[in-house]
Amino acid sequence: MANGEREVGADAPAGGFVQLLTPDGERVDSVTTTDGMTYSVDFTDEEYRELYRDLVTVRRLDAEATALQRQGELGIWASLLGQEAAQVGSGRALRKQDMAFPTYREHGVLYTRGIDPIMPFGLFRGVDQGGWDPHEFKFNTYTIVIGSQTLHATGYAMGITMDGKTGTPDGEAVIAYFGDGATSQGDVNEAFVWSGVFNSPIVFFCQNNQYAISEPLERQTRIPLYRRAAGYGFPGIRIDGNDVLASYAVTRAALDQARNGQGPSLIEAYTYRMGAHTSSDDPTRYRIASEVESWKAKDPIARVRAFLTKQQVADETFFAEVDDTAKKLALDLRERVLAMPDPEPVTMFDNVYPHGSPEIDAQRASFERYHATFEGSGH
Amino acid sequence: MTESSRGGKPQSKTMGETITLGKALNHGLRRALEDDPKVIIMGEDVGKLGGVFRITDGLQKDFGDDRVIDTPLAESGIVGTAVGLAIRGYRPVCEIQFDGFVFPAYNQIVAQVAKMFYRSLGNVRLPIVIRIPFGGGIGAVEHHSESPEALFAHVPGLKVVTCSSSADAYMMIRQAVASDDPIVFFEPKRRYWEKGEVDLDADLGQAFPLHQARVAREGTDATVLAYGPMVRTALDAAIAAAEDGRNLEVIDLRSLSPLDMETVYRSVRRTGRAVVVHEAPGNLGLGAELAARITEECFYSLEAPVLRVTGYDIPYPAARVEEDFLPDLDRVLDAVDRSFGW
Ligand SMILES: Cc1ncc(C[n+]2csc(CCOP(=O)(O)OP(=O)(O)O)c2C)c(N)n1
Numbered sequence: 041m042a043n044g045e046r047e048v049g050a051d052a053p054a055g056g057f058v059q060l061l062t063p064d065g066e067r068v069d070s071v072t073t074t075d076g077m078t079y080s081v082d083f084t085d086e087e088y089r090e091l092y093r094d095l096v097t098v099r100r101l102d103a104e105a106t107a108l109q110r111q112g113e114l115g116i117w118a119s120l121l122g123q124e125a126a127q128v129g130s131g132r133a134l135r136k137q138d139m140a141f142p143t144y145r146e147h148g149v150l151y152t153r154g155i156d157p158i159m160p161f162g163l164f165r166g167v168d169q170g171g172w173d174p175h176e177f178k179f180n181t182y183t184i185v186i187g188s189q190t191l192h193a194t195g196y197a198m199g200i201t202m203d204g205k206t207g208t209p210d211g212e213a214v215i216a217y218f219g220d221g222a223t224s225q226g227d228v229n230e231a232f233v234w235s236g237v238f239n240s241p242i243v244f245f246c247q248n249n250q251y252a253i254s255e256p257l258e259r260q261t262r263i264p265l266y267r268r269a270a271g272y273g274f275p276g277i278r279i280d281g282n283d284v285l286a287s288y289a290v291t292r293a294a295l296d297q298a299r300n301g302q303g304p305s306l307i308e309a310y311t312y313r314m315g316a317h318t319s320s321d322d323p324t325r326y327r328i329a330s331e332v333e334s335w336k337a338k339d340p341i342a343r344v345r346a347f348l349t350k351q352q353v354a355d356e357t358f359f360a361e362v363d364d365t366a367k368k369l370a371l372d373l374r375e376r377v378l379a380m381p382d383p384e385p386v387t388m389f390d391n392v393y394p395h396g397s398p399e400i401d402a403q404r405a406s407f408e409r410y411h412a413t414f415e416g417s418g419h
Numbered sequence: 420m421t422e423s424s425r426g427g428k429p430q431s432k433t434m435g436e437t438i439t440l441g442k443a444l445n446h447g448l449r450r451a452l453e454d455d456p457k458v459i460i461m462g463e464d465v466g467k468l469g470g471v472f473r474i475t476d477g478l479q480k481d482f483g484d485d486r487v488i489d490t491p492l493a494e495s496g497i498v499g500t501a502v503g504l505a506i507r508g509y510r511p512v513c514e515i516q517f518d519g520f521v522f523p524a525y526n527q528i529v530a531q532v533a534k535m536f537y538r539s540l541g542n543v544r545l546p547i548v549i550r551i552p553f554g555g556g557i558g559a560v561e562h563h564s565e566s567p568e569a570l571f572a573h574v575p576g577l578k579v580v581t582c583s584s585s586a587d588a589y590m591m592i593r594q595a596v597a598s599d600d601p602i603v604f605f606e607p608k609r610r611y612w613e614k615g616e617v618d619l620d621a622d623l624g625q626a627f628p629l630h631q632a633r634v635a636r637e638g639t640d641a642t643v644l645a646y647g648p649m650v651r652t653a654l655d656a657a658i659a660a661a662e663d664g665r666n667l668e669v670i671d672l673r674s675l676s677p678l679d680m681e682t683v684y685r686s687v688r689r690t691g692r693a694v695v696v697h698e699a700p701g702n703l704g705l706g707a708e709l710a711a712r713i714t715e716e717c718f719y720s721l722e723a724p725v726l727r728v729t730g731y732d733i734p735y736p737a738a739r740v741e742e743d744f745l746p747d748l749d750r751v752l753d754a755v756d757r758s759f760g761w
């Protein structure tokens with residue numbers, strides 16, 4: 041084995057994982073898996089710095105959202121803390137034409153798509169149900185019912201094939217995000233079956249953050265999740281989900297295979313949910329502090345910073361500027377969230393049907409008449 | 420099984436404790452686990468966490484993780500395996516975390532749970548309880564505020580009940596678990612924190628029948644029919660109406676399938692007016708069924724058509740406008756006014 045190359049499984053949790061940047065910030069040149077795939081990255085210094093900026097920014101925005109929720113400005117927030125590398129790496133690996141299907145936690149992926157980070161705040165503030173145009177951003181709406189989006193992603197990928205958009209250099213691919221808990225859902229397993237049978241251009245990106253609310257991984261599986269793929273007839277691979285380089289390299293390769301007509305694959309990003317499931321959750325009821333501490337040592341951002349420092353690719357001035365810029369973005373986000381108006385109640389009757397409905401029209405009219413009777417009465 | 424689960428009454432029991440509706444359910448489930456070793460609880464996060472609403476709080480600790488089971492994240496699995504466990508002689512109490520997440524299990528509930536007794540010529544009983552926190556008013560995101568009760572009440576073979584007070588919560592959950600019928604048990608989640616008096620020593624034998632409606636407030640001028648979270652709203656409306664000299668009778672239906680129509684008819688024949696209140700969309704909801712039956716049976720007693728106050732026929736809206744979607748005191752009074760104005 042050449043210097044700097046490691047066989048998967050060398051120092052990894054059961055089953056091994058692809059890691060290109062260690063928690064100490066050491067680069068691994070490339071990783072070759074047992075099935076002969078070699079993963080590496082070839083970034084310029086500037087690209088490394090921008091990845092770092094992405095990571096810091098999404099964490100800072102997330103912290104702002106958590107604060108906004110505590111102050112009562114959001115109904116709920118699902119934090120991505122700890123999962124920045126999995127999201128930024130895979131998100132940056134998408135090409136412009138690729139389509140993403142998120143859960144409710146993919147704020148980092150959303151950011152890498154170049155979308156204004158305020159977009160999901162309507163949902164969490166309660167002023168809408170998460171409304172945006174998926175086509176505009178190649179980023180579908182957030183999906184709350186666990187696992188549903190994996191079938192939508194599969195169908196979208198089937199459409200790509202039907203449109204003849206695979207097997208060409210400008211081919212398209214789809215990425216479906218979901219959690220470890222979701223792998224138990226029938227929908228997810230059906231998505232695996234369908235994408236396999238139809239050889240669909242899709243990457244299943246599972247962020248295994250070790251928990252589904254309070255339930256640990258062992259409640260969902262007795263084999264490493266990535267190995268499920270074998271049973272459906274496509275490749276599965278585990279990556280260090282806290283390594284943004286591994287996340288990028290492996291997702292990039294899997295997407296390119298998909299767009300080249302080689303069908304689906306499953307990536308298990310082995311990571312950890314550092315915060316609560318959502319702001320409504322109290323994780324002290326089901327996990328111990330020392331476990332959280334041990335994952336702190338594998339922080340996805342600290343290792344990039346250590347690497348940049350060691351390589352002299354960035355210095356303190358750069359880091360300070362990144363923090364400062366992220367803070368400005370966060371404060372700007374805060375202001376815009378606070379300024380989000382409540383919707384006019386009557387708009388709840390909008391968008392029920394593309395062709396409308398006389399019954400809805402009648403209910404809207406009666407709603408308006410009823411509310412008019414309160415006018416001036418202090419209601 | 421742990422020591423504490425082997426019979427013997429918890430020391431905390433006294434007459435007439437004042438506890439929240441959520442806590443009453445918790446006590447009721449505890450009693451059910453104590454009373455019958457075949458009773459098991461299964462669902463997402465029901466064990467260590469005690470459920471996202473803490474309805475099963477402490478039960479796994481006291482009864483063990485083979486009786487209070489954290490399941491994989493799969494609702495079809497929860498209900499589907501409950502069917503098998505029931506065939507095997509167990510009495511599963513399934514928790515669905517929120518109303519909007521029951522649909523992966525809908526196939527199992529409608530195609531299997533509801534039909535097994537019929538299909539097996541009465542040989543297979545499925546004493547399964549499916550608990551579902553339902554309804555809005557908690558400021559939640561999509562899928563967390565829905566009222567799908569009609570989708571279950573419409574299915575022959577299922578029984579559907581819902582409670583509105585701590586006392587009923589405590590007894591009804593025990594009665595549901597003790598029943599051999601498959602029961603969908605809707606819990607008014609926004610009332611989980613409301614307190615009421617509960618007799619923790621009450622015997623199942625003396626309980627008010629599970630499938631009987633209850634007159635929650637006696638009145639003479641109009642009958643308001645409500646259930647679950649809307650009972651409180653209806654009672655508040657009755658207090659407000661009394662100030663205007665109108666004496667409303669409020670009936671808590673409690674059982675949505677079967678409906679206890681006798682209690683309803685008796686009231687409406689006296690008052691001559693009926694208003695049905697529910698959060699679920701009006702179209703083909705419980706109100707439609709009630710209006711039809713009241714019209715069929717009490718036609719000559721009616722002073723006005725049966726009126727409905729319901730959610731609109733739209734997907735549950737964003738939290739910031741949900742108060743305009745949900746029936747409230749004013750809308751109930753408005754309907755009462757319209758009934759009198761007929
Ligand atoms: C069908 C369904 N059942 C239950 C829920 C409630 N719920 C929301 S998130 C969650 C856990 C999800 O765990 P996982 O898939 O690991 O994703 P994570 O939240 O850890 O990112 C559950 C049970 C839901 N949203 N949808």
Ligand SMILES: [Mg+2]
Pocket residue numbers: 219220221247248249250251252253
């Ligand atoms: Mg998870």
